[in-house]
Amino acid sequence: MTATYLDPNVLEPLALLPAAEADRHFDYCLEPYRPRRPWSGKLRAENLLWHSLLVARQRATWRALLEAVQRHVGKDLTVWGVKWDGERLWWELYFYDPRKESARATIASLTEALAPWLRLGPRVPETVPYMMFSFDLSAAASASGEVTALNLYLTGEQAHAGRSYRVTDAGAELENTYRFMEPKRNIDEVLPLIEASVFVDYSARERLKDVLFPVLFACKKVCISKKRDRDAIYFSGIAVDQLLWFLRRFAYPVPLVSFVERHQEQFEHLFFDVGIDYRTDASGRIVYPKTSYYGTL
Amino acid sequence: MHSYKGRFEPTRFEDLTVTVDFHCHSACRFCIVQEGMNRFKGVPFETFQRAVDDNQKELRYRRVTFTGGEVTLEARLFDYIRHARESGTFEHLRLQTNGRLLADMSFARRLVDAGIDEFFVSLHGHDAETQDYISQRPGSFDQAMRGMENLVSLGVCLMTNTVLTTLNQPHLAQIVETVRRFSPTRMEFWNYLPMEDHADERGLISPLAELGPSLRAALDRAEQLGIETAVKYVPRCVLGSHARAQDNTQPDVVIAEVFYDLYPKFSCLYEAKCEYAETCLGLHHAYIEKLGWEPELLVPYPRSTPWAEPEYGPWVGSDQPGRGSAPATDHPDWARLVAGVAERHGAQLAEVVLQRRACLFRFEQGDGGVDLVVTARSEAGPALARSRSFNVHYRNARGSDTDGLRPLVTDAVAAIVERDQGEMLLDQRKGLVGDQAVRTRPKRSGPPG
16 A cells, blocks of 8 residues: 555645535436435535545646546536555546437547547447446556546346446457345345355355445445456445445545545535445455445536 | 233333443443443433423423443432432332342332332343353342342332343343242343444354344243243344344433444344334344344345335334324424424425434425424534524425425424424433543553653
């Protein structure tokens, strides 16, 4: 882990962005939600993104690009994800346009709009029926000024399901499948889908607790994902105290956790979403190669 | 001894528990407030007086329970008892105790003479070896047994309480045998709740696969002996034919508020499928994190009504004693705060949800509605408005015309501000917070140089 991640005092001041009356509130699928509290005097979710960039000393690198994204797509309409593998932070931006209504959330449009800061490499015809696309803001992208892979998300064969493809200049390949459900109401579907796995052996039934975390079970939706070399579960619509538990549980950098602790009350109107990739290692122990949390910009 | 059956249902809104202080002369291995013992403060007498005075106006509580720590150690206990008795507002005065000091007949008699008519005595082992091991105090079993003998001879109501851990799980039916000679009115079995040792380093959480059969055997035996039972924090479906013994209700408690920050959270995989989702807590998170969700052991009872995510936690529909099936708006003192408002706006007051820290008024109007919430007044936090007692907020504006709810909210807020004369109390006002709640520890001067 980079030493700076352990420093609880981030020296560069961060001008916190207050919530505004006109704020709209969306989850990581860009589905609108009713905030948990009136948001007067609270903070916007994007503060978490800016602060994570600050912690990783990446704010200056990506600031102009992110501001351009916000101007181009519109406030609150871009989903960001902060990713953590236990060693480093990186970010992903998600652009939704499921009904092809917005000319600004398309790959073509964003390729053009972001050109001064970042080249979106792969060519994707707009005739591809993607409902959403995403790309990483990584150290490699920062160094080369280019995004070499886009992720396209298409609706699945059934309701509340989807799949993603990784598109590079070399072509497209299937990456992940997703299925969204209410954890409690749909428990009879959630459990078999979690347990249909080649990466985790659920014959020891207590293992389920290492995937379906009780603290996060009280959420609005779970998403069960099957990936190429791991499984993943996403908990959507959690409160800030659950987000804090998640950040501590997966040992996020100290300043990042303490930032949320300090401003807990100012984020209490929001719902958050988190994702957890998992598989078993050679010893049969469950490991979490990547986790993430989400908000809107 | 006459039957007390029926007096224990539902305890919420009828019972007030007062933590007189946090000291104890035992050191039970499962103590849920081990760290808090000697750290949390008890309830000052003046605070207790205010709670009793409050009850004289509202006649809300029928019973007051004195607890600790070990409450019999407290020098001012008799002042508390006397004040409660002289108020004339309580039908019963109860003492929750480990029973050790009751081995002294004169002390036991003094408590009874002072007005205590119900004794809730902890017994965690079936014999001296087990109990003394758990309490870490040799002789504590014999003392408690002598104490209970004294209570029987004094003719008062005796109940027992057993905390279920790995330490006594194999012996639960034997505990029933041990106390049967006292003919207790009721035996309660409370599953251990870790409030500090979340990782269960002490190894006290008993797996349901072992606890279930042992507990059912104890409940069987108690039933054969005609002893009423109650079980807390054990999933209902584990209790078999004794499912009705489950009672997760709690009295109102005057206590250091931080205590509730430590209180465990519960979940059950089958919450949405189970008829008893609203009253059965499921498993506490420390249990799940250690032993798993128990997907095979837990079996939901088929629901007869649609399930909805409980937005505001467990609650009951009425604060009127004996009217558990009363309408959801049957909190007359609280509903009075907004009486007439809904009608003026073609709306309906659908629910009044009274909780420890908040009272929520749910209005329905057209295809939508809005919730108005009052919490204890605080100048620190933001609020839509402040009445004498409360901060007032709204939340969950819903429906196709949320702007149209504005006059209703404005009117309701104005009504609360006008009608709240500063006499209404949420529990939080009676609890202890900040410096009130925690003892100041003497500063150490450091090692001698």
